[in-house]
Amino acid sequence: MSGTETRPSVSPVTDVLDRLVGDLFDVEDEWRQLRGYPGRPSNGGGAHHHSRTIGWLAERLEDILAHEQMAGLPRMLHNWDRVLRHLAKDDRASTSSPVRCACGERNVGWDQELPYYRCRSCGTLLNPDEHDHQVQEQVDAVEAVEAAGAGLPT
Structure with missing residues (x-):
């Protein structure tokens, strides 16, 4: 048998949310680079780190959405909306x-x-x-x- 066996995740929902947060980190990193801002602070993880990124993006969302190089963001957010609604079993x-x-x-x-x-x-x-x-x-x-x-x- 070749390769490494992988165990199923303890929490598939947590895995999905981790991917969502990763996408938000990527958006922040891309916006910081486009605007010439310093890189995202990397002091630890956890809820505070996630909340800081979400707050940072929310403060700049209008400018981010208006920028031509960020044109793919609304589609990404729409896709995440569908994924999260599915996970929440929200048929609406x-x-x-x-x-x-x-x-x-x-x-x-x-x-x-x-x-x-x-x-x-x-x-x-x-x-x-x-x-x-x-x-x-x-x-x-x-x-x-x-x-x-x-x-x-x-």
Whole structure:
């Protein structure tokens, strides 16, 4: 038998939350690098360390979301929302969307009463097909920017 046997995790939920915190640390590190800030303090772990990163990101979230090089963040957060809802056995679909409206805001959500996606900033309505098309266009744009940054042909 080759390789090392791995034991299942004692807490798969903890493993998922550790990955989420790791993603948040990565976002903080990337933003610090983009802005020329000193690196993230590395004094220990635990709840204080996690809370500090979450607070730090929350204070800067509007600027982070507006930066073109951070365009993949809303999609990542949307994916985490789905994962966490699944873990919590919350069958309610998320009402928020990662789509940026034509007005420039990321404030699009599902309106059960209409039923359409509606920008909570300007009121623009998108039917589900239009919404899905917008999601794909924005994902393609992010991938094109990432490929261009990596020197790959677009």
